[in-house]
Amino acid sequence: MEKHATATDEELVNQVRSGDKEIYAELVRRYEPKLLRYASSLLNDREIAMDAVQDTFIKAYVNLNGFNSKRRFSSWIYRILHNEAMNLLKKHHREVKFPEGFDAADPNHFEVELSRKETIKMVHKCLDKIPIKYAEPVALFYLEDKSYEEISDILRIPAGTVGVRINRAKKAMRMTCQEMK
Numbered sequence: 097m098e099k100h101a102t103a104t105d106e107e108l109v110n111q112v113r114s115g116d117k118e119i120y121a122e123l124v125r126r127y128e129p130k131l132l133r134y135a136s137s138l139l140n141d142r143e144i145a146m147d148a149v150q151d152t153f154i155k156a157y158v159n160l161n162g163f164n165s166k167r168r169f170s171s172w173i174y175r176i177l178h179n180e181a182m183n184l185l186k187k188h189h190r191e192v193k194f195p196e197g198f199d200a201a202d203p204n205h206f207e208v209e210l211s212r213k214e215t216i217k218m219v220h221k222c223l224d225k226i227p228i229k230y231a232e233p234v235a236l237f238y239l240e241d242k243s244y245e246e247i248s249d250i251l252r253i254p255a256g257t258v259g260v261r262i263n264r265a266k267k268a269m270r271m272t273c274q275e276m277k
Contacts, residue, residue: 105169171249230265
């Protein structure tokens with residue numbers, strides 16, 4: 097797979113379409129951690145997020161011929177995951193599950209680890225308190241480092257709307273997080 101490491105996603109897709117099905121594994125390798133992180137931020141359940149990512153890769157593979165190679169593969173696959181996550185949210189009614197404690201291997205790092213975990217937990221709680229239409233672009237922008245254009249493509253909303261939603265999300269999170277203190 098190393099020889100494919102320098103190929104663009106779109107080049108890999110074209111190779112898979114041409115019959116080299118094994119190359120799809122490289123796309124999975126590239127996107128699995130990113131998609132899992134995004135799905136986890138939306139679904140707050142790693143098991144359900146893993147299912148969503150797996151279903152996303154299956155649907156992407158099955159529909160690979162429908163991919164427009166003039167567009168970005170990353171936006172296309174994130175859109176598929178977005179749809180999967182939204183379906184699962186409807187199915188599971190946005191259940192909130194947090195890890196049941198943590199394991200601090202080194203007692204000297206106990207406070208740092210506790211603080212980090214509490215901060216992450218607080219951010220997820222704040223994200224859960226704001227409408228999903230604001231949480232999605234915030235997660236894509238800050239957690240997945242997506243540009244406004246990519247978010248626009250993934251969520252199928254204008255880039256200006258992405259900016260407005262991110263701005264509103266930040267305000268809503270600020271108010272929510274202050275109330276939770």
